[in-house]
Amino acid sequence: MHKFTIIQGGMGVGVSSYQLAKEVSKAGELGVVSGTALALTFARRLMRGEQDYVDALHSYPNQEVVKKIEKKYLDQLNIDGSYKMVEMPTLKPSLSFIELMVVSTYAEVYLAKKGHQGVVGINFLEKIQMPTLYSVYGAILAGVDYILMGAGIPVKMPLVVSKLTKHETVSLPIKVYGDTNHTEMIFDPSLLNLSHIKLNRPNFFAIISSHTLGAYLMKSDFGSPDGFIVEKHIAGGHNAPPRGNYLINELGEPIYGAKDEINLEAIKKLGLPFYLAGGYGNPNAYKQALDFGANGVQVGTIFALSDESGFEPHLKKSILKEIIESDIKVITDAKASPTGFPFKVALALDTLSEEALYQKRRRICDLGYLREPYQKENGTIGYRCPSEPVEDYVKKGGKIEDTYGRKCLCNGLVSAMGLPQKRDGKFELPLVTSGDEINLVKPLIRDLSYHAVDVLNYIKS
């Protein structure tokens, strides 16, 4: 195990860019890239001809695959400047989409690791299951050192990681609504002809919000995680919901109570390395975590607004300006995410957090990372998302009340990283997620800017 005390958390989509992870890794801490929706964002970057990604593509060890991907995506924007459609994740992806999922994840890790000796991690969400096996393989091919997974119960992942490192066939049970068939996805990496490459097994860290989940994962027949990240609900992105039935306040936020407090003593007793997350991006909390016996902290929000993060630069500056002038409010939106998990939304100007802008957006589901597979009456599998057009969702057997207040995280988050789709001459608007402590970045801001290294120095000061 390595000796870092700060993990720069994985922030999707694209906020934990390779540039951010690289800066943190170079400084001796754990830089993490986001593994979410990389096939899509990589394809769009190639369509725009981004040279760093073209170079990363060229370094992939199977040149036949490189040529296929180049031909399909490089400089391939539509005439009106919009992006071409990219296949959506399903239970039966085409070979070319499997290759894209592997190569895109490989490329992101390759870029983060290039040119230094530091360690690099990648973050995945357990809830986004259909790309997982391919993406994890791509990350291991590029020599990723840590795989971090949150937003779910990643019970099988330690075994999956071990097997993929040996190029062995892996399977993952997939949650299919109404499933009577115990659906699994199976991936045999020999399909990609790279089994001759010797790979190192990365460590696997599970992101948890309770010691009972930690204990359960450690006892799994599929192997134990190598460590934990223990995340409080004030962290950015998706949060664990309150336990049991819970109430919602007038802002649409779930109400957390005493039983949602994490028992850190019990976490410590589990005996694995652990890092504390959610409001630890400052010197006091960092020191408290270390004094308590944690191996360190995982920090997101304060890195998310640094120069190296993947937020679109104008959007980032506008957020920093708002913070300086008047503070930004962050709400824990119980409805926004189609996953049903609470999702933190920063109420930033000109983003989909503005009710009028949200209402104006025509619903469309064309990226599909949060679609839920469901079993149809005839036994076949369909896909639906509560943020898709309401009539489509209802036609697919979804409940109309599940569509209320849902936002298209896929398009919103991809826009926030500067890769928005253009429709009828207009761009999809961004949606910004952030931790509750967004305004605490204020002391770091100089001329609407600060660097990832400033964050590290500040936390350790």
Ligand SMILES: Cc1cc2nc3c(=O)[nH]c(=O)nc-3n(C[C@H](O)[C@H](O)[C@H](O)COP(=O)(O)O)c2cc1C
């Ligand atoms: C913009 C943003 C996006 C995030 N996206 C993810 C994600 O995709 N997956 C994940 O496991 N955690 C995600 N997180 C949580 C971070 O990895 C980290 O645990 C958290 O930010 C720590 O708390 P803090 O924000 O108070 O520093 C995100 C956080 C932020 C701020």
